[in-house]
Amino acid sequence: MITKPKKVLIIGSGPIIIGQAAEFDYAGTQACKAMREEGVISVLVNSNPATIMTDEEIADIVYIEPLTVEMLTRIIERERPDGLLPTLGGQTGLNLAVALADAGVLEKYNVRPLGTSIDTIRTAEDRELFKKLLLKIGEPVPQSATVTSLEDARVIAGEIGLPVVIRPSFTMGGTGGGIAHTWDELDSIASGGLMASPTHQVLVERSVAGWKEIEYEVMRDAADTCITVCSMENFDPVGVHTGDSIVVAPVQTLTSREYQMLRSASSKIIRALKIEGGCNIQFALNPSSEEYVVIEVNPRVSRSSALASKATGYPIARVASKIAIGKRLDEIPNAVTGKTLASFEPAVDYIVVKIPRWPFDKFASGDRLLGTQMKATGEVMAIDRTFEAAFGKAIRSLEFGKKTLLWEDPRWKEGPFDYSEATDLRLWALMAALRRGITPDTIHSKTKIDLWFLNKMLNLVNMEKRLLSQTLDPELMLQAKRMGFSDVTIGTLSDKLPEQIRQMRHEWGICPVYKMVDTCAAEFDAATPYFYSTYELENEAIPAPVKKAIVIGSGPIRIAQGIEFDYCSVHSAWVLHKAGYQSIMVNSNPETVSTDFDTSDRLYFEALDTESLLDILENESSGEGCKEPLSIVQFGGQTAINLAEPLTCAGMPLIGSSSDTIDLAEDRGRFEAFLSELGIPQAPGSAVSNVEEALRVADLIGYPVVVRPSYVLGGRAMEIVHDASDLARYMKAASELDTGHRILIDKYLIGKECEIDAVADGETVFIPGVMEHIERTGVHSGDSMAVYPSQNLTDNEISTIVDYSVRMGLGLGVIGLMNVQFVVMHVNGESKVYVLELNPRASRTIPFISKVAGVPMIELATNVMLGRSLKEQGYSTGLHSARELIAIKAPVFSMSKLVGVDTYLGPEMKSTGEVMGIDHDFKAALGKTLLAAGLMLPQRGKLLMSIADRDKAEALPIIRRLHQSGYSFFATEGTAVMIEADSMPVNVITKKLSEGHPNVIDVIRDGTVDGVVNTMTGGRVPQRDGFEIRRAAAEKRIPCFTSLDTIAALSQVLDDGSHIYSVKPLPSYRNNK
């Protein structure tokens, strides 16, 4: 019997990157809660402040520090935990646990790995050991060998025969891997994989591409009880990373014999690995025999386990944590039913469809081809009783606006097109092919997608045809709704407005009912308030006649709308509950804490569009004594705020800033008038609808200008435009985007950018802190490093910022949160503060500022919305006194995974996540931030410099400082001349890739340089050589600085030599203890 530990270290997964997203916040949060329930103290370490797990009410002791062996060692030294949960922090957590063991730290401090031993992790992660184990227990694996050189890779591939799969060891999300069909492909993929692997190993493996990809989530306890929580089947056959596949749960096309065969294999594997906890096992199953191979095992909670948890209601991470500290499955109650135990296998009576959310709406130039390297930033899940309906709802949940099920690429209309290529657009291409009469059989032969799925899609196409040709009567309407057609789509096909469709539905009594996710297919009376919509008879979401409010979530994680908004939604639900309201959460993202069934009093797993929300609101107000719930749109990012207007139009009560306040802040014309009335300066500009207007405005205010569509988040399609022809090009592209909103043109003001978050109640405007950006204006605020409290603003400037913020908050009538971005410009020796933009909602910085300033912003805002004034809550107008600490938030990118995407920092946001560094002095905080963000340079390294002419003067002092810190330089021709002229040594290196070697790319690829500084020459047309440099750096995973401000900041930290950073729990920094 395992003795229960007293204090357990939980390692988080760090910043959100592709392959490691919010699912680990969900897992870590569940683990912390489980520890508390079991009376075990939890010590949580993560570098990501935008997480629920780093809340002080979740973990007992919270460290927000860089996730390095050194920092973790210091934390272990300080906290002396007797246990370590290595399996909850994704690949990051797992790798760190192994590294801590290798460094002897665990042994030295008597820290016991819980649940899964280090040996097990090694066995599961090391392809050769794993293969040996599987062969020993008689489980089939694809023929393969691990190699450490390209030559060996070629030899092995020769033995196995092409195609082969290349899988780098110890990377997540399949980073650096791929399928090689030709020898050229083998060379490029294998060499990339060898570089990507921290151990310089890749596995060369027989390709089973085209087989069915099946996953099992299994759990095992110390008594050897073993259960299968969920099975999943990938719509995309083997060959596409499961994170990039459409996935359904449970499996659909396996016979019971096949299902049990793989289930038995799963049990055998988890037993052989001796995992005490959860495990994800992926199989490839031959679609025309019972042959199968094991393709991957993750001995930890994963993206799939989060999906399985949400798909079944079975909290895998929570149960795995309890098993790890010695509980048996039959000692853990099933929290969903309250009656049964965790030692049973969930039975579901619905189908779940997951669709990944890819970032190619933002990165149009990115390589959209899907393979073994994951590219999606997030995912959506939908639940219904048929595949068609769940699939349709999942597409709605992606929030692509006009990209409904009916969307087609204009090019497809021109003639034959390739629908078989696995890209982010494939599902639409398949629909388009079916519409053109291409048969499921033909598609199957090209794509290997199972006919079952294709026939279901054909059902959708057939329904489209009926809606196009037949009169819409109640029978047809009901059938279309049962197949998941949205009001918008039915309207498009039957030539009516969505509002008309809704009205017809009401007249005909066609409304959704809500069914419960209860883990047991209704066999037992469950108490979970977790619901999905469907068009059937019985409604189980009986509305309660109590005070209630709906928190509208933020949907799938995408660039510019990340985990921060989930943080806000979760907190709001908690506050509502505390304030005596029934909290109702609506969201579509299976990774998150917000969709955990015990976060809110009631959870609707639904698409975040007008139709879903109105249906839910109508259901909630339909019972006796039930009034419309109050809707909160401030916390779910742009997704939620965009619903303010339709909900208001439908007569649904909003709380917080009114829909008119939101419009006033977001409508360029109205906002400008509002500011000039208050006498607050703003960058001159205007909203325009066509090219002529745009050129006229730009002429008036002068280039460069910043252009962007109104009503979008994250600077999507935002650019700095330097001349008229560029502007014309932009306007043409924007009109194709067709957002329905106008384009904003503002004078590009170059200066110091800063921002504030504030909470207001109509009388009081409270500001927890001013954050100053390290990068100047022109870099999107989400991609800038932000420092709290501001370091370089004068008292005057700060009081101006506060004064403007307070007056705007009061003038707009903001109730709840707002975020304002300012630029401080120095003109003729005088500084002037301009307002850049104001967002009347929670911003990306809310978790950060709440944690570092120690102000519960969401609690204050939610209470304000419920009618409790800030005064009553103990806050008054003005700026909160700054804490005696420095905290810096830095963006983290996933550029190595997005081939073809330019990495330079600009007005369009590109980062996927963030980290925070905190300390009592600026240099230490900055050093930690850079370390956590992976931007820290090694001591006395080599840098490649390629600086645009207009930046050269500014760059020189920075280069000097780097030189003094012991850095040596490689530089492109022009830059080298400047460095030499300043009497510093430099290696000239050509940027002309066709003119001999070594060139700039060579020195990056072969590891000669440790980092790159490359600034843009300006203008829109991307400089090809600059692009190549930046991509090479991204793929080599070395820091690439495209803003001089970032490298300037970094150069300050390098002076210090080997700095020993302090480690302290978060509150100790705030209280300066």
Place this chain on the structure above:
Amino acid sequence: MTKRAILLLQDGSIYEGQSIGADIDACGEVVFNTSMIGYQELLTDPSYAGQIVIPTYPLIGNYGINEYDMDSGRIQAQGFAVRESCFKPSHYQSQKTLDSYLSEADIPGIAGLDTRSITRKLRNHGVMMGVLTSTRTPQEAAELLRSTPSYDTQDFVKKISAKESFFFRPEDGPRRRNIVIVDYGCKYSIMRIIHRLDCNVKVMPCTATAKEILGSNPDGILLSPGPGNPEVLDYAVYNIRGLIGYKPILGICLGGQLVARAFGGKTFKLKFGHRGGNHPVKELSTECVHISAQNHGYAVDPDSLNNGLNVSHISLNDNTVEGLLHKELPILTIQYHLETSLGPHDNLNIFDQFMQLVDSEKNNFHCDERAGEDKIDY
């Protein structure tokens, strides 16, 4: 165009859907099964005789019907009620659709139902009788329901049991042990597994007397699962009493309940039964938990047990009896399905345990070599 069908329940509720399968009426006990997969095994399981089965999983028929997944020679359920019946199945072994399979077998079905709401009703009110029809009006269906005897009072075993004794796959040649399976509604999969464990399998009718059974000189006796109420099968109980003490006995499901009755125990009807592939069972001696496939509507009353029969396994869902072990005699029973491809393969060790009992009893007389550690490779 699709034809309408209705499912009428004893409480008067009527559910409308589309007719699938045969155009005839079914009248029987309406029960639900929570397995997400394995509809073909379910339909052919003899224990579903007399019942209209509702799978709680909504998408049924996805991989079609094949010739390998039969648990008996025909569809045994009276009727089948589903949310969606797949008309374009996809599987390399598939030979026909669910719809045509039902039609060919003269079994009626209904699709398009809110099966979850019916399941909730059965869970809350208990299983009840019902009629599935595509030919009758609700009034006519109600009349049919009134004229049909209650499920609990009927002997389905006699209807489906083998009429004559036979050997299972004698063509494979002689095996080391002799096992008699008394057929109360035995499934192919049990016969297959016992046969594979080096046993000659003789299947005998449910009415076979103790004398007849012992007369074929078995090394062990397996009392099979089967449908219906164990309290109406007094003849079987009488015959089993004649076997006790002579040979090792393994009773499965109904067979196990009959063993309990033979020892003077009682059975009672469960509110909505145990039907599904995910039931956790705890083996009391080892504290091990197994996931099992179950299909039973009755359970042994543990308080009625005496004469040395002890509870060995319990359900972790409702603590009802899932297995019995005699403290002296080589007799064990198990309430769940050990063998089927409908359920997990977790529980095959019970067969090994039975074989050990058989062998050790045998060794009291002969000195055969011990059974090799047969690994069941199902």
